[in-house]
Amino acid sequence: MMVLYHCMSARSFRPLWMLEELGLDYDLQMLPFPPRQSAKAYLDINPLGTVPAFIDHGALMTESSAICQYLAERHRAAGMHVGVDEPDYGRYLNFLHFGEATLTFPQTLVLRYGRFETPERLQPQVAEDYAKWFLSRLRTLEPVLAQQEYLCAGRFTAADVSVGYALFLAEFIDLAVRFTPAVKAYSARLQARPGFQRAIEAQRQAAIAQGVSLAAAADAPA
């Protein structure tokens, strides 16, 4: 069975959301945050100490967008993958990676220098600069989402999961209040999906069953 190592609402939420959208069986292993410090045995599974770690057919994957791409392609009948022969293939891959590489990267700096560091190392100016960076990158989404319900291919795909997670994380760092109208509506639409709601409930149930705090990773002390 596929195994996913996950911390509450961390980037590993992307593959969890995919698994629920696709209706697959999986084993969800919850970890306290940050696992590098709070669950040292986890380093034997993922020496990086980060989540996600995802194991399928003996292969370890540690990049959330890559796992989304993998699951979408392996279960392509569900339509969450965009094929190489479809006109939006390039747009799909771009948004899939944009979600992590362009959107989530500045958010981690907002988290680190706005919350996680010790008081003397906090850097409010860095946090605000990268908050603005994040919001300015979202401007590229506004005209797309003002015209269409999803990012590409005329349907919900793994690219929406990748970008949708970054928008979800923005709520924890108080940036969602600064979303433009179409981005705000898109984020609400994604979070209303039964698959998203099932993923929220799956992590909650697994955390309770495994004795892990229900606090989101973004709210945990580093």
Ligand SMILES: N[C@@H](CCC(=O)N[C@@H](CS)C(=O)NCC(=O)O)C(=O)O
């Ligand atoms: N690019 C990776 C980043 C993974 C990552 O940094 N995950 C964070 C959680 S959101 C983490 O595990 N942080 C704990 C640490 O760095 O020790 C991905 O998209 O999966």
